[in-house]
Amino acid sequence: MKIATRNKLLQQLRTVPSIGWILLGLLVLFIIIAPHFGSADNGFNLFRQGAVLAIVASGMMVTITSGGIDLAVGSLVGLSGVIVGYSLKQGYPWEVAVIGGILACSIAGLISGLIIAKGRIFPFVVTFGMLFIARSISLGLVQGGSIHIENIPFSVINEGSFLFLPIPFWITLFVILFILLLMKRTVFGRYIFSIGSDPMGASWMGINLDLNRILVYILSGSLAGIAGVVLSSRVRTGNALLGQGLEFFAIAAVVIGGTPITGGRGSLAGAVLGALVITVLQNGLSLLGLSSEIVSATVGVTLVLGVIFAQSVYRGGLRANK
């Protein structure tokens, strides 16, 4: 047990800096070559843009560590925004709308989790179905279009700042701290690691696999809901297609952050840094005036290279410890 913990520590020390260096390198590169990248405005912008991906990636890191995957988070981000927009249009106060949006995503997560745990079906398959279902519900609610959000207090979520830093930054920080405590300081967190590395063994030890798996997907859904609130506040619309493809970027952020996709290990810092790397790349390349498709192609190449890099560090780490 002691050796295992030491290995994990070494592992984290090895992988976290590697992605951190990539981030630092990108920041320096873009400050030099991209106009306005280093400005304070763009810095705040980065926080606002990165918040959504960082929140979703943190949830995805928990899911992947538990040996699962959640493909529905992108659709849930859209669903949350649509429900917020819809409820605001119906005249509900913004607090109710926000809670409603997040709650709907938690329920979607609960349903996924129930089917995964009780039906013994691959998380990939269930959440793949949920991806279709959630997107379809949000498309149906707004009939394909998007809802413009005019509520002033709601847009404060994006525009307001607290202690000179944008509110999305504080929300993200809160989420990260919450998951850090959850994974490192609670029984639930330790259960997640053991379920991910050896579900059979975990079950023999008396860990309630079903309950913990369900909780993981509720957590992942709720975080997607929070991310959806932040995103819809930024673009001031509820749109079903807002989070399209976000699930893949979140998975990529987690994997380049050094979390193996097979589960059992996870690096929260890596996932957040991975999300920042993707955000910085997207932001910097757009500032250089490249079209959005070329930006995503470059991000794709960087992801593959980043994963190769993360994996080689991971393998090197294992060899060094043997």
Added chain:
Amino acid sequence: MQISKVISLARPRFTWTRFLTAISRLLVLFIMVVVVSILNPKFLTTGNILNVLRQAAPIFIIGVGQTIVILARGIDLSMDSVASLTSVVTATLMIDNKIPFYLAMAIGLALGALLGLFNGLIITKIKLPPFVATFGTWLLFKGLTVLWIDGRVISGFSKGFTYMGIGRLFGVPMIILIAILVYIFFRILLNQTTFGRKIYSIGANPDASRVSGLKIDRILIIVFIISALMATFGSQLYIARIDSAKSDFGEGFALDAIAATLIGGTSFEGGVGTIEGTVIGALIIILLRNAMNLLGISPYWQGLATGVIIIVAVLGDTYLKKIAKRYET
């Protein structure tokens, strides 16, 4: 359990599981047809049925590629952009460079094979998980497509090319005949050749396959080449049917192909599944869309139905397996 799996690998034979899986799919398809034709008498006309089959053909052809990858325990997310890139290249070669359509299609297929080889090499040689690798190449190929065509819409293909999409032979639409040929080819490949059985074996148990001397890397690379080829071929037929091509038309192909495969009873675990299942999966997806259009339901709810059917199909399979086990032991 393990031993029975190995024996069933030797040659496909009758099992209750396989029987119930097949029967349940046919039953669902049958019930859907009955319900829809009662609700809307226009459904059971020859024109509409041929229309359903015509729309299902490209999804089936692309789905075959995805089925083979999933059988080998992989997944190919890049099919969307492989489809877009290769068909856009095929289209520009025909329209801009005035190359005869069969030559343009051959060049498109060769490009597809190259993209598949690229996927396969990253997955086997660098050992990236297929999910991550094909997501990266999905983005990459998407960018290449835009670089190649940049927002143009290409149409006005030659008669010979569109014949494959909308022409008829002895009264049967050409595209359906092509889909049947593809079905026969892959039915034989998967069931009657050692290569086909090797795909099942890799999916069922990669470690045992490696120990028994299968060249896993080589087979996986070929599997990804086949999947890219099917994405290419399916999308070429698709642009022949709608007579236009643009950079983003392949979007959603990979998801449809995965959905058809899963609805068809191919296990995500690998090693279990059939081509027949994918035929029925593609039919169910298209039938659903067609029925909803006929019944006047907003297309935005189609995803809801697709998602529910995927989950119910897979959930149902686990229960069917339990029932089948009772008969088998």
